[in-house]
Amino acid sequence: MNYIKHLTGFYENLLLDNTLNPTHISLYIALFQFWNFNRFRNPTIISRDEVMRISKINSKATYHKCLKNLHTLGYIDYQPSYNPFKGSQVIMFDFAGTLKPVSLSKKDKGSL
Template identity: 40%
Template sequence: MKEYEELSSFYEAIADNTQISAYHICLYIALVRLRSRNGWQNPIIVFRSGVLQEARMGRKTYNKCMGDLIRLGYLKYEPSNNPLSGSSIYFNKL
């Protein structure tokens, strides 16, 4: 049920935003699923390879969409300098 609420808030937030495409939505859904599996923590710790697999998209599309979601204020991203520890993704209040 929490996934539904999270996605509903996102859909409401993007309703009038013509910059958001189906790829952005797909990526956001994948991140919500990962967040759900991690007990709804904020931030979640992710590895790009896992997100790519969950979202079923390539690296170029991921980089563009993630950058857009960050720039538009839906997410905050803190990269990791250590390849053995994942990057932090924060979900902003929508």
């Protein structure tokens, strides 16, 4: 997993999506960090308290709303456990393959 390409692909998708706000981005980056800690294995087991702490989200309602939005919009696949002793599962989708080469115009090439 090339995490630089992945995050670049995520941000390219984000530019086209007007529904996400900074809280969604913060939550996604926290989930990405969990995925990274688990060596990019899917699914990744998450703890609500830990993800909320890392993402700096203080409201459980906001956390769940943003998590469900990320799921509905296709950024993640969220599978809640409803068991307080077992973490929920998140599948992170690979955005590294969504990168498209950008061709430089003659004007842009002249400034290189």
